Amino acid sequence: MADDRPAQGPRFRWPVEWLGILPFAVFAVLFLILPTMKIVVGAFQTPEGGFTFQNIIELNTDSIRSAYWTSIKLSFVTALLGCAVGFAMAAAVVFGGLPKGIRSPLLTFSGVASNFAGVPLAFAFIATLGPVGLVTVWLRTEFGINLRAMGFNLLSFWGLVITYLFFQIPLMILIITPALDGLKREWREAAAVLGATGVQYWRMVALPILFPSILGTFALLFANAFGAVATAFALTGPQLNIVPIKLFAQIRGDVLGNPNLGYALAFGMIVITAAANFLYIWLRVRSERWLK
Numbered sequence: 424m425a426d427d428r429p430a431q432g433p434r435f436r437w438p439v440e441w442l443g444i445l446p447f448a449v450f451a452v453l454f455l456i457l458p459t460m461k462i463v464v465g466a467f468q469t470p471e472g473g474f475t476f477q478n479i480i481e482l483n484t485d486s487i488r489s490a491y492w493t494s495i496k497l498s499f500v501t502a503l504l505g506c507a508v509g510f511a512m513a514a515a516v517v518f519g520g521l522p523k524g525i526r527s528p529l530l531t532f533s534g535v536a537s538n539f540a541g542v543p544l545a546f547a548f549i550a551t552l553g554p555v556g557l558v559t560v561w562l563r564t565e566f567g568i569n570l571r572a573m574g575f576n577l578l579s580f581w582g583l584v585i586t587y588l589f590f591q592i593p594l595m596i597l598i599i600t601p602a603l604d605g606l607k608r609e610w611r612e613a614a615a616v617l618g619a620t621g622v623q624y625w626r627m628v629a630l631p632i633l634f635p636s637i638l639g640t641f642a643l644l645f646a647n648a649f650g651a652v653a654t655a656f657a658l659t660g661p662q663l664n665i666v667p668i669k670l671f672a673q674i675r676g677d678v679l680g681n682p683n684l685g686y687a688l689a690f691g692m693i694v695i696t697a698a699a700n701f702l703y704i705w706l707r708v709r710s711e712r713w714l715k
Contacts, residue, residue: 459693465686478687487669491691494649494666497580501587502644506637508588509595517603530600533593540590545657548586552577578659586658587651591644598643602636639706646699650692666692 469475481487516526551558554571562568576582606629614624652667661668666688673685 462686462689462693465683466690468683468686470681470683478681478683479690481684482687482691486664487666487688490664490666490669493580493664495695497583497587497665498645498648501584501591501648502641504584505588505591505595505644506641509592510599510637512592513596513600513603517600530597533596536593537590537597540651541653542657544586544589544654548577548582548589548658552582552585578662580663583655583658583663586654587648591648594644594647595640598640599633599636602633606632635706635709639703642699642703642706646696646703649699650696 466478550556559570610628614628656668670685670688
């Protein structure tokens, strides 16, 4: 006997598999997307709420241009040194014949140190390399080496470079180690069969393959240093003219402070860091094609 019941349409199925990322989505909207939109809108507003380009035009003043240049130079130097030292350390662990027991502690420490920043990091370096820091006093009393007399000042551009390297180098190690692991042994064996030396292998095979990863990590380290504010402010205060410190002064409402100009400063930082992160993602995708 035929079934005369009407055919039921497809039932609506709740996408329960997406519930796992719901907390992250809410967090991203509340603490990333909405604040970014607020900054972008505020950069083109007057204190009364009207539309204006004046805040963007005022970024072309000598003081702000100098702050951007100092920040770019600081980010470039720390990213360059972080990539060089971090790559050398990662390569030594992966290919250098070091004991296998070193790799796990190094990666664990790198994971912790890459996120160690802000006031605790500034205090640690002041207590170590400050005018009366532990190492500073030890070198002066035991070896007669006066870092201050030699021109070293932790509360300066190069002092901030040394401090930033504490989290830049570990970040490079964490990112470049999987890329080094992805270099296939067959490539080195093939190069050796063809008569290539170790230097020729690295120059003609390994480094060209790793170059997108290295350049992409450099862009990420650049963005990481460019947006750091807590460490720089806790270490140098207003002495160093960089964009995050100038932004902090404008938003806080110091004398002659202009919150909307602060939004414009933040908007410029967003553009620069977004470009650096986009370059990192694009280059990482390219490198993964070789390493798969």
